[in-house]
Amino acid sequence: MTRTLYALCGTDRTRPFSPHVWKTKLSLAHKGLGFDVAPVGFTEIPKLEQGVTKIVPLLRDGDKLVSDSFDIALYLEHAYADRPTLFGGEGGKAMARFVEGWSQMTLHPAIGRIAILDIHDSLEPVDQTYFRQSREQRFGRSLEATAEAGKADIETFSMKLEPLRHMLKFQPFIGGDGPLFADYIVFGALQWARIVSPHRLLTAGDVVSDWFERCLDLYNGLGRSVTAA
Template identity: 80%
Template sequence: MIRKLYALCGTDRTRPFSPHVWKTKLSLMHKGLDFDVAPVGFTQIPRIEQGATKIVPLLRDGDRLVSDSFDIALHLEATYPERPPLFGGEGGKAAARFVEGWSQMTLHPMIGRIAIMDIHDRLDPVDRAYFRQSREQRFGKPLEAVAEAGQADIETFSAKLEPLRHMLKFQPFLGGDGPLFSDYIVFGALQWARIVSRQCLLADGDLVTAWFERCLDLHDGFGRSVTAA
């Protein structure tokens, strides 16, 4: 069976950066499933699979199309139950929903502001124009002003990781002794920052930094297959 994962990229199609795509890539690796990556730019998304989605990741798994990283993880768990679990039961699914909410409401907005010009500058011209128009409409200000506000986020970013830091005092992964989808959720956000921005958001000697390095090493170092910015 050929699985195809549509992944958001900039001008360099070998450097997919979407945090949601990285969640899905590690979920597929976790399950030991082969897949091909189909890189797309922002303005190509509405045209893939005959307009099947407005977002990526989009996974074609045989005849099935699944979008949204959490829905893809649920699909993989239900379709391949004999392979390593991504959630470890219903409680794990509920915990992952909480982690997803924390990550997307706390980490994503900060990384988005910090790296907004880095993302813009890595896009094809047509995607660059779309990105500027859509983000300036979202934020109600020029990208440059958003980036200026993001400088303050750099100073406070580490403090926002305290819930993760606290948990890592007791176990090496959010999933316990090994990773689960909850780990991939937070990893996706930090991998996004690592790939698009040269701004260092994690400090040496931090428990979160050690955890992130362990995640980069998972699945034969798959997270390191794209180098840091």
């Protein structure tokens, strides 16, 4: 069966950067499922698969199309129930929902402000126009003003990781002895920052940095297949 993962990229089509795509890449690897990556720019997304989605990742698995990283994880868990679990049961699904909320409400906004100009500069011109218009509308100010505000986020970012730092004192992964989808959620956010921005948000020797390095090593170093900015 042919699997295709549509992944958001900039000018360099070998550097998918979406945090949500990275969740799905590790989810597929976790299940031991092969896939091809189809790179797309922001303005190409509405044209995919006859306009089935406005977001990526979008996974084509045979004749099945699934968008949204969490929905894809749920689909993979059900469709490939005989393969390693992404959640470890209903409690793991509930935990992943909480982790996703924390990541998207706490980590994503800060990374978005820190890296906003780096993301813009990595895009094709047509996508730069879309990105500027959509993000300036979202933030209510220019990209440059948002980036200026992001300087403060660099200084305070480590504090946002304190809940994760505390938990990792007791276990090597959010999922316990091994990774689950909850790990891939947070990894996706930090991988996004690693790929698009030269700012280093993790400190060597920190338990969070050690966890991130373990995640980069998973599945024959899948996370390292794209180098840091």
